[in-house]
Amino acid sequence: MDLSFLLAGAGASMTSFFAPTFLFLFLPASLILYAAVPKKAKKYVLLGESYLFFWFISGALLLYLVLSTAAIYGFGIWLEKIQERMKTALKALPKEERKAAKPAYIHEQRCVVTLAVILHIGLLLVIKYSGFLIENVNGILSFLNSPILLGTPRYLMPIGISFFSLQAVSYVVDVYHGLIKADRNFFRLALFMSFFPQIVEGPIVRYSQTAEALWNVQPIRYQNLTMGLQRVVYGMMKKVVVADRLNPLVQAVFDQTHQYDGGIIALGAIAYTVQLYMDFSGAMDAVVGVAQIFGITMPENFRRPFFSKTISEFWMRWHISLGSWFKDYIFYPITASKRMKNLTSSARKKIGNHFGPLIAGSMALFCVWFCNGLWHGAAWSFIFFGMYHFVLILLGNMIGPAVKKVNGKLHLRAESRGYRYMQIVRTAILVVIGELFFRAVSVQSGFNLCGRMFTTFSFTGLSFDTMSKLGIDVQDLIIVGITLVFVFIVSLLNEKGISVREKIAAWPIVWRWVLLYALILYIVIFGAYGFGYIPVDPMYAQF
Numbered sequence: 285m286d287l288s289f290l291l292a293g294a295g296a297s298m299t300s301f302f303a304p305t306f307l308f309l310f311l312p313a314s315l316i317l318y319a320a321v322p323k324k325a326k327k328y329v330l331l332g333e334s335y336l337f338f339w340f341i342s343g344a345l346l347l348y349l350v351l352s353t354a355a356i357y358g359f360g361i362w363l364e365k366i367q368e369r370m371k372t373a374l375k376a377l378p379k380e381e382r383k384a385a386k387p388a389y390i391h392e393q394r395c396v397v398t399l400a401v402i403l404h405i406g407l408l409l410v411i412k413y414s415g416f417l418i419e420n421v422n423g424i425l426s427f428l429n430s431p432i433l434l435g436t437p438r439y440l441m442p443i444g445i446s447f448f449s450l451q452a453v454s455y456v457v458d459v460y461h462g463l464i465k466a467d468r469n470f471f472r473l474a475l476f477m478s479f480f481p482q483i484v485e486g487p488i489v490r491y492s493q494t495a496e497a498l499w500n501v502q503p504i505r506y507q508n509l510t511m512g513l514q515r516v517v518y519g520m521m522k523k524v525v526v527a528d529r530l531n532p533l534v535q536a537v538f539d540q541t542h543q544y545d546g547g548i549i550a551l552g553a554i555a556y557t558v559q560l561y562m563d564f565s566g567a568m569d570a571v572v573g574v575a576q577i578f579g580i581t582m583p584e585n586f587r588r589p590f591f592s593k594t595i596s597e598f599w600m601r602w603h604i605s606l607g608s609w610f611k612d613y614i615f616y617p618i619t620a621s622k623r624m625k626n627l628t629s630s631a632r633k634k635i636g637n638h639f640g641p642l643i644a645g646s647m648a649l650f651c652v653w654f655c656n657g658l659w660h661g662a663a664w665s666f667i668f669f670g671m672y673h674f675v676l677i678l679l680g681n682m683i684g685p686a687v688k689k690v691n692g693k694l695h696l697r698a699e700s701r702g703y704r705y706m707q708i709v710r711t712a713i714l715v716v717i718g719e720l721f722f723r724a725v726s727v728q729s730g731f732n733l734c735g736r737m738f739t740t741f742s743f744t745g746l747s748f749d750t751m752s753k754l755g756i757d758v759q760d761l762i763i764v765g766i767t768l769v770f771v772f773i774v775s776l777l778n779e780k781g782i783s784v785r786e787k788i789a790a791w792p793i794v795w796r797w798v799l800l801y802a803l804i805l806y807i808v809i810f811g812a813y814g815f816g817y818i819p820v821d822p823m824y825a826q827f
Contacts, residue, residue, distance in 0.1 A: 299341055299443055299484050301570035302520045310337065314480075315577065319504050326501045330479070330578065331471060337480035338442075345442035352404065353470070353477045356452045359400040360459045360466030360473075366393050367462070393460055400456040404449045411439040412446070416662030444483045446659060450609055451477060455491045457613055464491050472499045481574040485567050487585040487605035494580060502579045510796065511785065512577035517803045519569025525767050527563035529812035530555045532755025538723055541733055546741035548750065549733050553720040558768070560719060561589070564603075588775045593707035595676045595714055606659070610652045618648035638685055646678055653677075660722070665730060669722045676714060763810045 300306065314333045321329050339346050370389035374382045418434045425432060455473075458464045467473045476495040537544060537552025544552075568585040575582040589601035599607050618624060624644040632640035657670020688698075696703055717734060724730035751757060774784050788796060 300523075301481070301516070301567060301574065302523055310340070311574065315504065318578070323503065326503075327475060327499050328471065330498070330501060331475045334475065334478040334480040334483070338444075338478060338483055341484070342442040342444075345440055348442045348445060349448060349478055349483075350474075352448060352452050353474045355403055356400065356455050356477075357467070357470050357473050359396060359456050361468065362396050363393055363456070363459045364466035366396065397456055397460045401453055404452050408445060408449045411441050413658070413662045414439075444485075447486045447488055448477055448483065450488050450606075451490075454488070454609060454613060458491060467491070467495065469499070475499060479575075479580070481571045482582065485564070485571070486603075487568065487571070487583055488609050489583060489605065493583055497580050504577060505579065507789075508576050508579050510800070511789065512573040512575075514785070514788070514796075514800055514803075515573030515576065516570045517800060517807070519566035519573065521767065521803060521807050522562040522566030522569065522771065524807055524811040526764050526771075527559045527566065529756070529760055529764055530559040530562075531812070533751075534559055534723070536754045538725070538733075541729065541736075545745050546737040546739060547743055548745050548754075549720075549737045550716075550741060551746065553716050553723075553733075553737065556723045557716045557719040561586075561602075562771075588779050590712060590715075591708060591775070591779050592711050593704060594680055594711060595673060596680055598711055598715060599673065599677075606656070610656060614655060615648045615652050618651060619644050624648070639682070642678075642681055645681070649678060650674055664727050665721060665724055668727045668730065669718060672718050672721060767810075 318326055318329050318333070335346065335349075338349055342348075366389060370386065373389070374385060377385055415436050415438075418436050422433050425434075455464075455476075459466050467476075472495060473491075475498045476489075476491055479494065479498055482489060534552055534556045537548060538556070541549065565586045572582045572584065583605055585604050587601040587604060589598050592598035592601055619628075624647070628641050628644045631643045634640070653670040653674035654667065655670075656673075657667045660666045660669070690696075691698060698704075720733055720737070721727070721730035724733055748758060751761070777784050788799065791799075
């Protein structure tokens with residue numbers, strides 16, 4: 285086995301939790317070392333393993349993570365000292381003077397938070413988006429026939445910077461709001477920031493969710509080990525059997541769009557949506573599973589999104605940690621600001637209780653979805669992707685009362701099974717269209733693909749010969765179909781409130797291990813690897 289990954293920054297393959305170097309070397313070695321040391325040392329071993337993992341995948345860029353942790357450590361203590369001074373000062377003042385004295389301390393805290401946000405988000409913007417900005421500025425200058433063109437800077441960007449930067453900001457803001465106490469233990473804060481299962485693709489956790497559990501880690505227990513391994517293997521099935529197997533088809537359709545009619549483009553868009561979901565949710569299964577082995581409960585990042593009846597509900601179920609971050613740190617602060625409250629109050633009087641609050645809410649929603657699109661990448665196609673969902677959610681909010689009236693006149697019950705199925709199918713179609721723009725190389729290409737999908741749609745191109753040219757054959761389709769049915773059944777049972785994992789946990793030990801080995805055997809036999817398949821990096825690691 286190639287051991288070159290042991291060099292600093294040479295272990296990029298370990299960004300996938302299903303890579304041999306991670307599954308058969310790093311993870312077992314980490315578990316053995318963790319299990320071998322005394323309980324008091326386990327947290328430090330886990331911290332060392334997390335930093336070692338990041339060093340393997342990013343080399344000297346580990347410095348970004350260390351400096352980010354050191355910065356929020358200092359900002360947290362700084363905020364706490366201001367809060368302590370405020371309490372002492374206000375306590376010494378007469379009650380009638382406290383209200384007048386408090387704003388100065390609040391302003392001081394806000395300056396500290398602003399500095400922390402500028403440091404983290406500003407650095408992220410410079411590293412990730414300055415090239416995109418300069419490219420567009422150069423485009424304008426070229427259009428104006430200007431002889432001046434700006435040089436494009438090149439920055440080294442560590443894997444996972446988008447995720448740990450948002451975690452850092454959430455920590456500082458939560459200290460400011462008094463939701464958590466500033467942590468004076470640097471190593472505990474460092475472990476919260478660097479815990480290796482989450483560092484590549486998230487989820488974006490809050491300090492209150494994992495910090496204490498990580499610092500008070502327990503010995504590896506048999507139940508955690510088996511349940512965690514089951515979750516890892518289930519995620520591996522999604523990734524290796526479905527997502528990677530669909531990759532040749534997706535690449536062929538989106539890289540050679542001019543060769544195919546609307547039917548093939550629609551197939552490619554659906555395949556990409558399935559691939560993205562199975563890849564990302566499979567990675568989250570691995571994150572949750574590995575964390576569970578260590579006795580850590582990670583927040584779920586997916587909650588069966590394709591059972592959603594609206595686009596808004598879909599995004600409450602997909603990448604939950606990112607959506608909740610935007611909601612708590614962008615949407616609510618904007619809508620709760622004094623200006624927005626005044627605007628809402630005024631709008632209620634003029635245009636009513638439904639549309640009045642929508643004005644402030646829409647402004648906040650626009651900011652959320654602009655940031656959401658930009659967070660995924662420095663390209664207009666990602667910004668358009670965000671605006672696409674902003675418009676859909678805004679329209680849904682606006683026409684809600686009108687839809688209820690129409691349904692009432694037509695005697696359609698929103699609770700009926702047929703109506704719910706219609707909503708789910710409609711939402712899925714809108715999601716697929718959005719993902720088409722997300723995957724397209726440009727906005728113009730996205731519109732071209734979308735237009736041809738509707739204007740030149742036919743089933744004539746969906747032949748076995750065409751499938752073969754797209755890098756997928758009948759056997760592939762059968763394997764993907766069977767696996768998707770299996771995932772659908774598990775998801776449906778969970779959606780109905782039946783915990784499949786709890787049911788399996790109640791089985792006799794022999795049958796539990798039979799199931800685990802059966803899943804492993806299924807992956808070994810039907811996994812997409814070997815000749816004709818190129819290993820696919822985790823899709824969300826690039827964001």
